[in-house]
Each structure stands twice: as structure tokens, then as C-alpha cells.
Amino acid sequence: MSIENLSCNKSFNGWHKQYRHYSEQLNCTMRFAIYLPPQASRGERVPSLYWLSGRACTDENVMQQAGAQRMAALLGIAIIAPDTSPRGDMVADDNSDALGQGAGFYVNATQAPWHRHYRMYDYVLNELPTLVESMFPVTDRRSIAGHAMGGHGALVLALRNPHRYRSVSAFSPISNPVNCPWGKKAFGAYLGTDTTAWADYDASLLMQKARRFVPALVDQGETDNFLTEQLKPDTLKAAAHLSGYPLTLNRHEGFDHGYYFIASFIEQHLRFHAGYLAR
Amino acid sequence: MSIENLSCNKSFNGWHKQYRHYSEQLNCTMRFAIYLPPQASRGERVPSLYWLSGRACTDENVMQQAGAQRMAALLGIAIIAPDTSPRGDMVADDNSDALGQGAGFYVNATQAPWHRHYRMYDYVLNELPTLVESMFPVTDRRSIAGHAMGGHGALVLALRNPHRYRSVSAFSPISNPVNCPWGKKAFGAYLGTDTTAWADYDASLLMQKARRFVPALVDQGETDNFLTEQLKPDTLKAAAHLSGYPLTLNRHEGFDHGYYFIASFIEQHLRFHAGYLAR
Numbered sequence: 411m412s413i414e415n416l417s418c419n420k421s422f423n424g425w426h427k428q429y430r431h432y433s434e435q436l437n438c439t440m441r442f443a444i445y446l447p448p449q450a451s452r453g454e455r456v457p458s459l460y461w462l463s464g465r466a467c468t469d470e471n472v473m474q475q476a477g478a479q480r481m482a483a484l485l486g487i488a489i490i491a492p493d494t495s496p497r498g499d500m501v502a503d504d505n506s507d508a509l510g511q512g513a514g515f516y517v518n519a520t521q522a523p524w525h526r527h528y529r530m531y532d533y534v535l536n537e538l539p540t541l542v543e544s545m546f547p548v549t550d551r552r553s554i555a556g557h558a559m560g561g562h563g564a565l566v567l568a569l570r571n572p573h574r575y576r577s578v579s580a581f582s583p584i585s586n587p588v589n590c591p592w593g594k595k596a597f598g599a600y601l602g603t604d605t606t607a608w609a610d611y612d613a614s615l616l617m618q619k620a621r622r623f624v625p626a627l628v629d630q631g632e633t634d635n636f637l638t639e640q641l642k643p644d645t646l647k648a649a650a651h652l653s654g655y656p657l658t659l660n661r662h663e664g665f666d667h668g669y670y671f672i673a674s675f676i677e678q679h680l681r682f683h684a685g686y687l688a689r
Numbered sequence: 690m691s692i693e694n695l696s697c698n699k700s701f702n703g704w705h706k707q708y709r710h711y712s713e714q715l716n717c718t719m720r721f722a723i724y725l726p727p728q729a730s731r732g733e734r735v736p737s738l739y740w741l742s743g744r745a746c747t748d749e750n751v752m753q754q755a756g757a758q759r760m761a762a763l764l765g766i767a768i769i770a771p772d773t774s775p776r777g778d779m780v781a782d783d784n785s786d787a788l789g790q791g792a793g794f795y796v797n798a799t800q801a802p803w804h805r806h807y808r809m810y811d812y813v814l815n816e817l818p819t820l821v822e823s824m825f826p827v828t829d830r831r832s833i834a835g836h837a838m839g840g841h842g843a844l845v846l847a848l849r850n851p852h853r854y855r856s857v858s859a860f861s862p863i864s865n866p867v868n869c870p871w872g873k874k875a876f877g878a879y880l881g882t883d884t885t886a887w888a889d890y891d892a893s894l895l896m897q898k899a900r901r902f903v904p905a906l907v908d909q910g911e912t913d914n915f916l917t918e919q920l921k922p923d924t925l926k927a928a929a930h931l932s933g934y935p936l937t938l939n940r941h942e943g944f945d946h947g948y949y950f951i952a953s954f955i956e957q958h959l960r961f962h963a964g965y966l967a968r
Contacts (some may be wrong), residue, residue, distance in 0.1 A: 419945055419947060420912075420941075420943040420944045420945065420949065420950065421949040421950075421952065421953055422952075422953045423953070426949055474753065474754050474948065475753050475754060477756035477759065477952065479952070479953075480756065480952075631699075633699075662699075664699040665699045666698055666699065668698060669753065670698040670699065670700040670705055670758075671698075671699070671700075673700065673701075673756065673758070673759075674699070674700055674701045674702070674758075
């Protein structure tokens with residue numbers, strides 16, 4: 411498995427690094443970033459938090475704008491940030507903001523032309539952790555978090571794979587994609603018109619029938635432009651109520667959809683995950 | 690004085706805002722950003738820290754990547770981030786990385802074609818504070834900080850105007866521009882070939898003859914690619930030794946020139962300034 415280091419920056423006495431590698435799942439070259447806290451340079455193996463970004467983002471948004479490294483360094487947690495879709499000239503694309511490169515929606519596409527590359531679900535669930543855990547001093551204790559489309563991805567991955575993740579958190583997640591314009595557009599293209607296949611990728615539908623729980627924390631800004639039409643946190647809350655799911659949903663007056671919101675509450679998310687990763 | 694609000698984001702319970710206004714000094718339209726801590730929304734007037742960015746940056750780099758808002762909110766300090774030069778189709782430019790738009794070097798240019806717009810020194814010293822202090826709940830207690838070219842600007846402004854600033858700090862400042870390639874290129878164009886005019890904009894030359902002191906903190910990464918040729922912190926240290934200047938210069942093994950370095954130590958800079966702004 412060939413892998414190329416692209417950048418390396420010291421950050422809070424740990425290291426931020428970007429890598430490029432060939433992904434078998436995605437059938438293309440991918441970039442990801444990892445933040446290794448200082449504990450990892452002192453011979454310790456550290457647990458990891460996967461961060462799934464939103465539409466049109468790459469690994470760089472969270473690493474540059476969330477301010478997560480300070481607490482990751484303090485708590486001894488590695489952060490791994492994959493890209494948001496397969497990319498490249500050979501990879502199918504779309505001009506829409508909810509489909510194509512930068513908007514993989516963390517699904518395994520079944521429909522042409524998407525199925526040749528768009529397998530972000532398996533990439534994040536298996537291929538990337540296998541690579542990371544073989545290369546870096548990280549344990550197999552994993553948590554997962556994300557923003558918007560990435561919040562959807564984090565919740566779906568945790569809800570379907572409770573044995574793989576200790577905890578899950580999200581900022582402004584797309585909570586019920588089968589019922590919002592972005593989700594319908596993406597799922598229709600990636601998964602086809604038979605909507606029964608969509609349920610496996612809908613956090614609200616998964617949460618309401620969940621039997622095995624991964625503790626979940628969700629933060630949502632009240633002045634998020636996408637709140638009502640696209641994100642639907644109330645649907646997630648209702649689903650949690652039905653199954654007795656351990657979901658903490660915080661709503662924040664005045665906060666919007668972007669990284670200024672995320673940076674304001676990232677400390678609480680890191681501390682939340684640390685409480686489960688340490689066990 | 691017309692001013693237009695461009696954006697508004699809640700951040701650590703304060704507000705990040707961008708504005709566009711016409712600058713008389715710069716003879717063009719300018720953008721700046723301000724972070725108002727939560728204390729400013731509760732009827733308090735707060736002191737301010739001006740942040741001068743480096744070449745090719747705008748107001749957005751520090752606001753998105755430094756993680757300064759957390760401590761600014763805790764300590765009750767406004768942060769004001771001007772742009773790094775005049776900009777626009779009518780403004781002289783250059784393809785060089787040390788001259789033209791994005792590289793105003795915080796001087797008042799005296800040479801054509803630059804003198805029509807490039808007056809960042811007066812803009813930062815007078816015009817912008819007058820505007821900010823008339824519009825926002827900030828006091829006239831000011832400190833100033835910056836990065837690289839902006840570190841040079843912050844040091845020069847504080848050294849020449851000790852009555853205007855309580856404290857000054859810099860990350861990786863261009864400490865002796867009259868003796869480095871970037872500085873020679875910029876000063877030669879903006880100030881002309883008579884190098885006697887350059888001394889007023891050289892932090893090391895100003896510091897070695899300083900009589901009135903603004904406490905200064907400088908942090909420098911040891912693996913900064915520009916350290917030896919362009920930044921020359923040792924020259925600044927020697928200058929401080931000559932005049933007995935209260936300069937604290939910290940060098941950090943493994944850190945480079947970018948915002949991962951700044952974010953790692955921004956808390957110490959905010960706390961340093963808070964100690965002087967509170968008096």
C-alpha cells in the first residue's frame with residue numbers, strides 16, 4: 411500500500427500531517443489528514459476520532475478552522491480527517507451542491523455512474539482505519555464526529571456499527587436525509603429510485619429502531635440557514651425518544667452553520683469523546 | 690463615513706463581523722473584521738487588539754485559523770483585523786510576493802505609483818481605530834500584534850507610537866527589513882532608493898534606540914523556512930539588549946511559519962496583552 415506524505419506541521423506540540431494514498435474502495439487517489447497529539451510522539455498509542463466534513467469541504471477545513479488540536483493534545487486523541495468524496499478527472503461529478511465530488515454523503519453508491527468510485531461508507535468504516543492503525547501509533551478505540559453532511563455520515567456509521575465506535579457526535583447534521591432536498595437528490599442518484607435502500611443511510615430511521623447504543627452528542631445552531639428544510643434535528647430527537655437512545659441534543663441561540671459555531675463548542679465534543687475513549 | 694456590514698457570525702458567545710468601508714488614507718474601499726467578545730454585548734466597553742496579517746493574507750486568516758476568539762471571549766478583548774494592503778483594479782500591483790496588493794508592509798509609500806494608495810501605516814495607526822472606536826463598544830486601550838510582515842508592522846507601529854499601544858506581540862516577524870530580501874524589495878519600491886527613509890520602518894533599528902517602552906513578546910518557530918534569510922529575530926534581540934528593551938523572545942523547536950504555529954501559542958499572546966490592557 412503506497413502512501414505519500416504531503417505536509418507536516420507541528421501543532422500544540424503534536425503533529426498535523428497530510429497524506430495521499432490509493433484507495434481500493436474508491437478506486438482513486440485520496441488525501442487525508444491526521445493530527446497526532448504529543449502523547450503519540452512519546453511512545454504511547456492513542457485512541458482516534460474520525461471527523462467527517464460537510465459538502466464542498468476537504469480534510470483542511472476542520473484542521474485549519476475548528477481549533478480541535480488544543481483539546482486533542484490535552485486529552486491525547488488523534489484526529490483523522492478524510493476527504494468528503496472520491497476525486498479526480500476519472501471520477502463522476504455533478505454541478506449540484508448535493509452530489510458529486512465534495513458530496514459523497516458517506517454511502518456506498520449502487521447506481522451508475524457513481525458506483526465505480528463513490529464508496530465512502532466502506533472507505534471510512536474499514537479501509538481508512540486499517541491503513542491508519544497500521545501506520546500510526548493509534549489504538550482501535552475509535553469515535554466519530556462530523557459536520558452537516560459529515561454529521562449525517564458520523565451518525566449513520568456509528569448507528570450501524572456500534573462495535574466499531576465508542577461515541578459519536580455531530581454539529582448541524584443532516585438528520586433525516588430521506589426527507590430533505592439534499593438527501594433526496596444524493597440518495598436518488600447514488601442509491602436509486604427505490605427508497606427502501608435509503609433507510610440504511612438515514613440517522614433518524616436508524617436511531618428509532620436502534621437496540622445497541624453508541625452515546626451521541628449533537629449541537630445545532632438556531633440561526634443555521636439550513637435548519638428547517640435540510641437538517642431536521644427534531645426528527646432525530648423524536649427518533650431517540652422512541653428507542654430510548656442516549657442522544658444529547660443542544661440547541662444554541664444565535665449560532666449559524668459554519669466553523670465559527672464548531673470552534674465554539676469543539677472542546678465539549680472532544681471531552682465527550684475522551685470520556686468514552688479512555689475506558 | 691459609509692460602512693457596510695458583510696457578515697456576522699456568533700463565535701464563543703461573541704460576534705465575528707466583517708465590514709467594508711471607504712478609506713480616505715488608502716483612497717479605496719477596504720474590508721476589515723472585528724471580533725467582539727460577549728462582554729461587549731452586555732454593555733461593557735472592551736479594550737482592543739489589532740492583528741496585522743502577513744503577505745497574501747486578508748482579515749480572514751487570523752479570524753478563521755488562529756483560534757484567538759476563545760481567549761478573547763474569556764478575557765474580554767476585541768480583535769480587529771485589517772486587510773494587508775489597499776486593493777482594487779485602480780490600485781497599483783506587482784507580481785512579486787513582497788510588493789503590491791496583499792503586501793503593503795504597513796508603510797506610508799512616498800514613491801509613484803505606490804503613494805496614491807499604499808498608506809497602511811496611517812490607516813492602521815489612526816483611521817481604522819477612529820472608525821472602530823466610534824462604531825463599536827471598544828475603549829481607546831489598544832494593543833497590537835501580527836504575523837511575519839504583520840509582525841513587522843505591529844512592532845514598528847508600537848515602537849514609534851508608545852502612547853497609542855499598551856503592548857505589542859508578534860509571531861515570526863520580519864525583524865530587520867532593511868537587511869532582508871523582502872524588505873529591500875518592498876522598501877525600495879514604496880520608500881525609494883534613499884535608505885535613510887527606511888530606518889523609520891525597521892523594528893530592530895527602532896528598538897535599539899528606543900527610550901519609551903511598549904512591552905513586547907515575540908514567538909518564533911525554529912523550523913520556519915524564512916528564519917535566517919528574512920526574519921532575523923537575533924537582530925531584534927541584539928537591538929533590545931542595546932536599549933534595555935523589555936522584549937521576550939521565545940523560540941520553539943519544530944514549529945514552522947504558518948497558522949498551526951500561531952494557534953499553538955495564541956493563548957499566551959492574548960494573556961500577555963490582557964495583562965496590560967486591563968490596567
